[in-house]
Structures are given as structure tokens and as C-alpha cells.
Amino acid sequence: MDISRTIIIGNSGSGKSWLAARLAAKLGCPHIDLDAIHWLAEGYNQARDRSAAIALTRSAAAQDKWIIEGIYGWLACEALSNATSLIWLRLSEQECIANIQSRGRRGNASTQSFSDLQDWAATYRTRTGSSSYIAHQGFFDDFSGAKLSLQDRREIAEFAAFQ
Numbered sequence: 001m002d003i004s005r006t007i008i009i010g011n012s013g014s015g016k017s018w019l020a021a022r023l024a025a026k027l028g029c030p031h032i033d034l035d036a037i038h039w040l041a042e043g044y045n046q047a048r049d050r051s052a053a054i055a056l057t058r059s060a061a062a063q064d065k066w067i068i069e070g071i072y073g074w075l076a077c078e079a080l081s082n083a084t085s086l087i088w089l090r091l092s093e094q095e096c097i098a099n100i101q102s103r104g105r106r107g108n109a110s111t112q113s114f115s116d117l118q119d120w121a122a123t124y125r126t127r128t129g130s131s132s133y134i135a136h137q138g139f140f141d142d143f144s145g146a147k148l149s150l151q152d153r154r155e156i157a158e159f160a161a162f163q
Contacts, residue, residue: 010071
């Protein structure tokens with residue numbers, strides 16, 4: 001599996017950032033977190049202009065090597081045509097929520113936004129839109145390159161160890 005330009009999608013708390021950091025370190029390439037593209041630097045309460053976020057994603061995907069990760073399907077799809085592989089982390093909502101609680105608040109997240117994130121993670125299979133389970137399933141099914149679906153933390157850790 002050529003992981004030189006990999007997109008990692010999945011629910012909040014599924015381990016996307018953890019896996020991306022390890023793969024990027026092994027490849028010596030950038031780890032691009034779609035949260036950093038979607039949200040302005042002040043925290044998780046103000047989204048970047050949509051056209052600016054798309055331009056940043058396209059620019060990142062134009063590089064020779066990268067690992068892009070995030071839940072935002074509308075941004076991930078901007079990099080799909082340049083991707084060599086797609087990894088979908090399909091952990092249960094309960095495991096994702098436990099992971100979020102274990103890692104704690106990130107960046108400038110408020111107590112309320114941290115609670116909202118856990119509520120958001122709980123709706124992965126029932127919500128709609130490009131950040132939902134059904135949308136990620138569609139991206140995965142339609143992707144013509146190498147792809148892998150990992151369903152628990154053990155599978156994710158084993159994949160990271162063998163790359």
C-alpha cells in the first residue's frame with residue numbers, strides 16, 4: 001500500500017490524529033489536520049471561510065507527500081484525486097467518546113465545546129452530511145485507490161506498527 005499521500009477519515013475520537021502523526025513521522029512528510037484548516041486559530045468556535053478552507057486543502061494536497069486527516073468530508077474530498085490511499089477508522093461511537101474523554105480538551109476548546117464534541121461523536125451513524133458515517137462510507141466505496149478500513153484500536157496500532 002502506497003501511503004505517500006494518504007487521507008484518514010473517521011469519527012471524532014477515532015484516532016485519526018494519532019495515526020496520522022505516526023505515519024507522517026515515518027514518511028518524513030506533513031501531517032495535515034483538517035481541524036486546523038476548518039477552524040480559525042482562535043479555537044473551535046469560528047469556522048474559516050469555506051472557499052479559503054478548500055483552497056488550503058487543495059494546496060496541501062498538491063505536495064508530493066502528506067497525510068491528511070479529518071472528519072470533514074467536504075474538505076477531504078478536495079484531496080481525494082491526489083491521494084494514493086484512503087484509511088477509514090470505523091470505531092464504535094462509545095469507543096470514540098471514551099477516547100475523547102481520555103485525551104481531554106484540545107487547544108482553546110471550552111468546557112461547552114468539549115461536551116458538544118462528545119455529543120457530536122455519539123451521532124456519527126445517525127447524522128447526515130459530509131461528516132457522517134454514511135458519507136464516509138460513500139467516499140470509501142467510491143475511492144479507486146488503495147483503501148483500508150480499521151475497526152478498533154488494536155487494528156489501528158498494528159497498522160501503524162507495520163508501516
